[in-house]
Amino acid sequence: MLCQNCNQKPASIHITQITNGEKKEMHLCEQCSVLQDTYNISFNFPSFIANFLDLGDYSQQSSEINENTNNLYVCPACGMDYDTFKKYGKFGCRVCYHTFRSHINPMIKKLHGKDQHIGKLVKHGGENLRLERELAELNAKLTKAVELEEYEDAAIYRDKIKAIKKTIEEQNSINS
Amino acid sequence: MSTDYKEKDIVISSRVRLARNIKDLPFAAMIQEEDSKKAIKLVEGALNNQDQSMPSFNKVEVKDLNTNEKRMLVEKHLASKEWSKNDEAAVFIRKDENVSIMVNEEDHIRIQCILDSFQLRRAFDIANEIDDILEEKIRYAFDDKYGYLTACPSNVGTGMRASVMIHLPSLTLGNQMNDLIQTLARFGITIRGIYGEGSQSLGDLYQISNQITLGLNEETIIRNLHSVIKEIIKRERNVRNEMLINNRIYLEDKVFRALGILENARTITVEESMKLISLIRLGTDLEIIEQDISEINRLILSIQPGILSHTYGIPITNKLDNTRAEHIRKILGKNNT
Ligand SMILES: [Zn+2]
Ligand SMILES: [Zn+2]
Numbered sequence: 001m002l003c004q005n006c007n008q009k010p011a012s013i014h015i016t017q018i019t020n021g022e023k024k025e026m027h028l029c030e031q032c033s034v035l036q037d038t039y040n041i042s043f044n045f046p047s048f049i050a051n052f053l054d055l056g057d058y059s060q061q062s063s064e065i066n067e068n069t070n071n072l073y074v075c076p077a078c079g080m081d082y083d084t085f086k087k088y089g090k091f092g093c094r095v096c097y098h099t100f101r102s103h104i105n106p107m108i109k110k111l112h113g114k115d116q117h118i119g120k121l122v123k124h125g126g127e128n129l130r131l132e133r134e135l136a137e138l139n140a141k142l143t144k145a146v147e148l149e150e151y152e153d154a155a156i157y158r159d160k161i162k163a164i165k166k167t168i169e170e171q172n173s174i175n176s
Numbered sequence: 177m178s179t180d181y182k183e184k185d186i187v188i189s190s191r192v193r194l195a196r197n198i199k200d201l202p203f204a205a206m207i208q209e210e211d212s213k214k215a216i217k218l219v220e221g222a223l224n225n226q227d228q229s230m231p232s233f234n235k236v237e238v239k240d241l242n243t244n245e246k247r248m249l250v251e252k253h254l255a256s257k258e259w260s261k262n263d264e265a266a267v268f269i270r271k272d273e274n275v276s277i278m279v280n281e282e283d284h285i286r287i288q289c290i291l292d293s294f295q296l297r298r299a300f301d302i303a304n305e306i307d308d309i310l311e312e313k314i315r316y317a318f319d320d321k322y323g324y325l326t327a328c329p330s331n332v333g334t335g336m337r338a339s340v341m342i343h344l345p346s347l348t349l350g351n352q353m354n355d356l357i358q359t360l361a362r363f364g365i366t367i368r369g370i371y372g373e374g375s376q377s378l379g380d381l382y383q384i385s386n387q388i389t390l391g392l393n394e395e396t397i398i399r400n401l402h403s404v405i406k407e408i409i410k411r412e413r414n415v416r417n418e419m420l421i422n423n424r425i426y427l428e429d430k431v432f433r434a435l436g437i438l439e440n441a442r443t444i445t446v447e448e449s450m451k452l453i454s455l456i457r458l459g460t461d462l463e464i465i466e467q468d469i470s471e472i473n474r475l476i477l478s479i480q481p482g483i484l485s486h487t488y489g490i491p492i493t494n495k496l497d498n499t500r501a502e503h504i505r506k507i508l509g510k511n512n513t
Contacts, residue, residue: 012447013378016369078206090282092206094197094317094325108322108329113364114391117323119334120304122316129320 003029075099128171135164184293185461186409188341188381188473191253192299192398194307195326195335196285199315203327204262204282212264215284219277222313223268230309233268233277244492247482253290258282275306282327283335285310292473294405296338300398323390333390338401342408345380345458346415353382356408364388365404379450379476384408420462431459439508441501449479449500467508475507 003011009029016025073082080092082100091097097104109115121130138161145154197203198218201211216237223233238246238260246260254276255267265280278286287310289303317325324335331337347353357367368383384405386397419427434455438444453476460467477483479500485492488499 078202080206084205088205089329090205090327091203091325091329093202094199094319096203097319097322097325104329108332108390111330112333112388112390114388116321117319117333117390119323119336119393120307122318122324123308123311124315125318126320 001027003027005029073100073103128168131164131168131171135161135168138164183409185457185469186343186412187294187405188343188476189253189290189292190294190296190299190340191288191290191338192296192303193289193337193339194285194287194303195283195324195331195337196287196307196310196314197317197325197327198284199317201284203284204280205327207280209264212262212280216264216266216279218314219266219268219279219285219310222310223277225313226309231271233270233275235266235268237266239263244482244485247492248486251477251480251482254288256281275302277306277310283331285314292470294340294409296340296398296402296405300336300338300394304394330387331389334392334394334397336389336394336397337385338398339383339385340401340405342382342384342405343380343454343457344382344408344412345454346419347408347412348380349419350415352411352415356411360384360404363400363404365401378447380454381450381476416458416462427459427462428464431455431464435459435465435508438504441504443497444501444504445497446479446481446500449504450476453479471507475504478507479504 001011003009004027006029011027011029013028014025015028074080075092075096076099077095078092080096082103085091085096085100091100105115117129138157142154142157142161145151145157198215201207201215207215220235236249236255241249241260246255249255249267250257250260252273254269254273255278259265259267259278259281262280265278267279268277270276274291275287275289278288287303287306289299289306291299291302319325323333326332326335344353347356353369360367364387366385366387368385369378369381384401386401388397392400434452438449438452438456453472456465456467457469457472459465460469460472478487481492481496484500484503485496488503490496490499
């Protein structure tokens with residue numbers, strides 16, 4: 001077998017990666033394998049992503065979208081069209097996530113099992129998410145306080161919840 | 177130190193990588209030269225802004241490097257092959273070489289921390305701290321639903337990939353790897369080996385990492401991976417001890433033969449060296465022979481073509497195999513005295 005990269009020397013290094021039960025293999029010569037980052041996980045995934053897209057989008061969107069109209073989905077910020085995204089599996093900018101949202105959500109859910117971020121937040125931005133998390137936390141505390149019949153604490157949580165809800169409403173009206 | 181450190185015989189290194197993008201710049205697929213330069217400037221500015229008590233960073237740009245220097249950074253895991261292909265890319269390397277920040281790889285920013293042995297948690301804390309420093313000056317692409325927005329949807333959310341490089345000679349010898357791979361897949365964990373001829377992974381080294389980056393928080397990802405690795409270590413230890421009890425002579429024979437070849441070879445490939453060094457590591461852990469594990473770990477790195485050719489100032493040709501054999505003899509000989 002010849003090296004996949006240079007097609008000249010015999011392949012002596014065989015790299016196998018298994019992700020979610022999908023097997024990917026690469027066959028390289030010793031020279032070429034050196035430059036294949038053995039410690040870097042970012043294997044080239046485009047076909048992998050494309051598989052997910054095929055599973056995800058048409059089945060749900062088929063009534064609205066067909067092959068010919070795919071190119072109508074062009075990101076207004078960076079100019080990437082959906083076909084290009086599908087081919088390479090890489091977004092052109094952050095706005096692409098909005099542009100292609102209806103297409104990509106099923107794929108993202110399929111990839112990760114979930115579609116809502118619950119990890120670290122940016123310091124600048126993410127205000128609504130921050131407030132919603134605070135709200136959920138306070139609601140839990142309120143329920144607990146009522147259960148334990150600690151009504152003074154419950155009243156404090158209730159007032160805080162009201163204040164946060166008001167802030168969220170205000171922010172939504174600014175954004176809309 | 178922490179109990180994690182005890183696992184250094186089995187876990188070679190721990191790594192955490194955070195992928196970030198700059199809010200108002202196009203991602204790698206659509207970026208122009210000018211914006212690429214801007215990304216480098218922004219990171220440089222944020223790092224210069226940091227507290228003086230922190231170790232400082234060296235800036236390295238792809239366009240200033242020759243092929244060998246690129247190789248060396250990749251072999252040292254300070255940058256990726258993908259990164260080295262882009263002339264408008266830079267990497268900021270902290271003086272201790274535990275932290276590197278790639279700019280203009282697949283994402284604008286990839287913060288990476290690599291530590292010796294099993295120290296995932298600490299690697300995360302360090303990467304996270306660097307992330308906070310950059311955020312003082314840089315606005316990231318972030319979404320209330322999808323979290324940190326990355327070029328590839330497989331990294332979105334936390335943008336975090338945590339992984340360990342682990343040495344599993346006994347599970348490999350005992351043909352238990354396939355079973356393990358199937359089991360891990362169910363936990364959203366990926367395992368990767370570099371296979372030489374046949375089915376044995378090169379040097380019996382595997383990289384185990386989280387696959388899911390969205391819908392779990394950083395703590396949970398680290399904790400899950402940590403407990404899975406603990407379980408694998410336990411399995412590997414069990415098989416090692418079993419082999420020692422049932423097949424001591426066979427094992428001793430393999431280890432001493434490996435040592436014999438390494439101490440006497442006059443020319444040797446990376447592939448063969450890695451196979452034999454794996455046995456030396458195993459023999460050391462089982463106290464069949466006495467070697468310094470950290471020295472052995474350094475040996476694994478230093479025999480790689482880019483690093484070796486740089487150390488001895490010779491080009492990467494077939495002659496490098498002679499130099500490699502000489503280098504290994506020197507290192508192992510030093511250990512024996
Ligand atoms: Zn090749
Ligand atoms: Zn876009």
